[in-house]
Structure formats: structure tokens, C-alpha cells
Amino acid sequence: MDRIPEVAVVGAGIVGLCTAYALVERGASVRVYESGVPGHGQSGGQSRIFRHAHDDSRLVAFTREGRAVWDEWADRLGAELVSPDGVVALGGAVPDRLRILREAGGIPARPVDGTELRARMPLLADYQGPAMLDEGGGAIRTRTAIERLTGALGDRVVTDEVISVHPTGQGTVEVLSAAGRAQYATAVVCAGLGTARLARGVGLSLPVRPAAHVRLTFRVRGTPPERVACLQDSSGHFGETGVYAAPYPGNDRYAVGLSQTVGVREDGSFVDPGELVALNDRARAYVSRALPGLDPEPVEYLHCWVTSLPWSEDGMAVWEAEGIFFAAGHNLFKQAPRLGRALAGAATGEGLEEDLRPAAKLGRPR
Template identity: 30%
Template sequence: MRIGVIGAGIVGLSTAYALRRYPVTVRVFDRAAPMTGRSRGGTRIFRYAHDTPALVRYAARAREGWNRWERTSGQVLIGAETTVVSGDGAAERYAAMRAAGVRCGLYPSLASVPGLPARPETPGPFLVDPAGGVIQAARTGAFLAAAVRRGLVVDEVERVTAHGHAATIHSSRGSWQCDSVLVAAGAGPLVPEVVADPEHHFRFTFPLAPGADPRCWIERSGSWRDGFTTYGHRAGAGLWALGAHLPAEDTAWSLPVAEARRRALSAVTAYVREFLSDVVSPEPVDEVYCAPTRGLGDGIHVARSGPVLSVWGENLFKFAPALGADLAAAVASRGLPEDLP
């Protein structure tokens, strides 16, 4: 059986890695090197904290997979920083975690939650997710890419055509016929099941005060500016990576990238100056750009059309071991994943 995977980001690589257990031949297509699209950047946040017990349980299953990857690679892939969610949604996520049987805590004030780069007046409540931490994204991508390197193909896929129970992947350098295809390249033109609504997004990295070792923090109070929420985590020694959710007019796809960056940088640097402690300079030392799909949130979406299975969603990195295993089983059987939340 021959299987094509389109997209060499975290989802495509984790699926190809899981497919090594099957008697199949796999090719992973991407127009660039692995982990240079939506999965780019050195770090991400792992968390159990989600809005529904089903997503919490799926994150717990994914954590077991991360543990296996760590044992196999001999590397730490998720740190022990913990993750904190504050403000809107913290209580709901606490309830979902408790319903799923996952250890957590909910506190009314910052005084009970040390280790955040927050000013004393930062409002709560504060959900503490002890199993959360920083995912070493680049390290994970390198581990997976090395494991499936013989199947990696740097080539841009132009379209996929289905004919009966088979499919053909048409790329800039030719075509390849296979029995099953997974499209894991975001909600773009190869995924006709969803109308993509991309937006600009930037994550900036700032220097931390010497000795600062903050927890991962999803700040949703909107108290600095109405509707302005952020996520942040330690991106390395002395570094704090910070992304913000901005008004739609500041992230609209119709904006030139340079203008979207200017607006994002202006808002984020003002937030850093006025709202954060432990960040010693509002001048970023690094940045990551991506084009997420507006409104997808934490859910996982799949659709099948004949031999072609498509997957898309936001914030999928943390689910990678479980999601890759489920997608591998589905693409090998030409069915749909059975265990997705």
C-alpha cells in the first residue's frame, strides 16, 4: 500500500512516524523543508486546560505519546514549567479538567500563583495546569524528520485527483499514484471542505530579567485593553515569547504583511511596557509569522473524500502524538479517525 502525506509540519510528520508500524510505503510532500510552515518556531505551549472534558482527555492521551517520544529520542520534549490560564474561561477550563479527572487548581488572585511575569494588579481567576509546559517544537520536528527522512519529498503539490479507490498527487516535478492520501497542510486550497479565512499573526520574543523562569501563561482577562488577550512562554534562557489576539481589522488578510506586523508590534510592545513584569525591554529579539485560520479554536476537523483524508485546525501541536496515531490508522484503513474529541 502506498500513502501520500501532504504537509511536513507537526501533524504530517507525526502521522508519517506512526505509519512506520504499518506495512506501507509513505511519501511526505512539502514545498519546503520540514517544520518551516505553520509549525515553524522553536517552542509551543502544552496544556491539559481546554474547554471540554473530551479535549482534556485527548491532551492527556497525547501526553502519554510525548512521554514515549521522549524515551525514544532520549530528549526532553516538554518542560515542567506548568501552564496558567487567567481571566475569561479559566473557571470553565477548571471545570472541564476536574470532570476529566485531571489535577488542577483555581485561585482568585495572583498572590496564590507565583512565577508569572505579571504586575500585582493583574486580575484572575487563575487556573493552574501542573502538567503544562513548554514544548521544544524544533527539537521535536528534528526527531520526527530524522525518523521518516527517507520518505521526505521537497516538492510543491498542485492538486490531488481521485480515481476509484486510488489517488494521484500532482506536484511541480511530476505525479505519484498512491492508495491513500492525508492532506495535513492547513485549511488551504487542497482542503475544499472548509472555506479558509486566513489572518496575519506574529509572535514576538523579548528578553527576560536575569533569573526569571516564568510559567507558561494564557492571559485572557482583557484588562489591559478590552478584547486584547495573549499567550506567552519561556522560549529559552532569558527569553519570553509572546503572541496576542488582536482586533480583526488589524489582522485582516487584505492588509500587507508589513502593515499587519507594524500594528501587531505596536500593540504588543505597549502591552509589554505597561502590563508585564520580568520583561526587561519592549524591543523584540526574534519573531515568528504565520497565517492561522480565523475562528477555528482548539478543535480538530477531519473530512474524507474517497481516498483523500483532510485534517485541519488550530493549536494542534500539543496533540501531535495522539493525532498522528489516529490519522495513521485512518489513512491506512481509508476510514475516519475513531477517537478524535
């Protein structure tokens, strides 16, 4: 009879894969349950932004530590996982963000003028307002990260839907799945929209706010630039105050999303499906005004779920119940290697970091 692994990880998005990889680093045996294709749920798409700037200095420090893990894993997995071209941020929040980054220490970020802004972001229309460059940020190569981690985990990743995770009362955790039943020493649930449902099965009510999000991808006009930074635009100068954008590998395409989301009911149905169409239209209009270096006709659409916590768009937390850990939050792709190591430590008996407990409200503006 095959030996059952020590730890079950539910969900093979980026957080689940990073947690499993960090467990393997520690020599722990692990099984990862995924009902679909790894990395094609809330971790879908070709790029994400790695940025250090946050409103909570604790989260800035957490992110700084995470950047080192991204670099370490890039060397080990033999692939670029974060581009070296930085992140440009626009808008009135720039001075406060720079102050928090300076206080954190060790993060190369600085204001930039119009000349350097054009060099870093050649796709952008003329802009003369406050701007900064996070030199240690960049575009996360999401597909590469998912593929390399999945490949490294090999047959530890199984295609199976988890129905229930619960303590047995005998110091173990039982996982009931579509294809079987197994017991583990502990379990980590990183199932995105499904995390709150599984947590309810052990008496936890996670304050996760589900919503839907839109991100469009556009072709770069002409020859792709050798260097192009990611973009965060909260300026309102081009008609929107919550825009983020990141290049694809090769810089021939650029993904643009609005931070606004579309609300959903508890059963997952949309309050107003037309709001998704409206967000698509607003993103296209923004590109026409702000990014003349892009063809304004989208070539790809990504619609995905968002699971945010009430204290911050960047908030994250981990709930614990009798040997089961439930991770939840939004904008977690950039945090995944560092969060994965923290979850692996908790699952192997080191205890959960205090800043990750729900009472800490990590990500809350200070």
C-alpha cells in the same frame, strides 16, 4: 524500479510529521511531500503552549491522551518535547475551565494564589485576580520536535511541491507534484493554508478561515529563572484579553502573542496590512505593562498564517474523500501526536474517529 510507498502525506509541518511518524510506528511505508523546510510554515517558531484547558470536554480528553503520546515519543526520540513548568491562566474564565478539567478527570489543575503565581511566573507584574495552574502543561520544544521527527523519518521526507491530489477511480490516489507523478493507496493532506486549495480539487469546500498572526520574542532581564510557566491571559487586567506566552529552552527568552489575527482575502492578500504592525505594537505595549521581567524591545518577530474553523479557535476536523484525508484547524501543535496517530489509523483502514469528522465540530464550546 523503486517501490512507491503506501501513503502520501502532504505537508511536513508538525501534523504531517507526526502523521508520518505514526504511520511508521504501524509499519506502513510513507512519503512526505514538503515544498520548503520542514516545520517552518505554520509550525514555525521556538515554542508553543501545551495546555489541557478547552471549552469542549471532548477536546480536553483528546488533549489528555495527546500528552501521553508526547511523553512516549520524548522517551523514544531521546529529547524533552514538553517542559515540566506548567501553564498559568489568568482571568474570569478560570473557574469554568477548572470545572471542565475536573470533570474530565486525571488532569492536575488547580487555582493558585498570588504567592504561588509569583513563584510560577516570576516575569509577571502584580496580579490578584482569578488564576490557575495546569501542572501537566508546559512549553512545547518545537524546534526539537520538528528536528527529531524529521531525523527519524529520514529520506521519507522529500522536497517537492504538490500540485494536485486526486482519486484515480481505481482504488488508488494520484499525487501530481512539481517533480513527478505517483500513485498511493491513500493520502493525508496536512498542508496548512494549502489544504483547502487541494481539497477543492476533489470537490470539498473546507470552511477554513485564513488569517495572519503575530508573535514577538523578548529577552529575559538578568539571570533567567530556573522555572517559568507558560501564560494565558484573558483577564484584561493589563489591557489585553487574549494573550499567550511561552519560554524558550533555557528560559532566557519569552515569546508573546495576541490571539487576535489579521484578516486576509481568499487570494491571500491582506485587507489592511497595517493591522499587522498594530498587533506588533500592542504586543510590545502589553509586555511593558504585564511582564516587567522582560526587556520590552523585541529580539525576534514571527508572522505566520492561521487556518481556523468557524465553530471555535481551537476547532479541528478531518474531511475524507475517496481515500484522501484533509486535516484542518488551529492551535494544532499540541494536538499533533494524538491527531497524527488518528490520521495514521484512518489511512491504514481503521476508519476515522467520529469526533474528528466535521459534523462533530470538535472544539465547539459545549
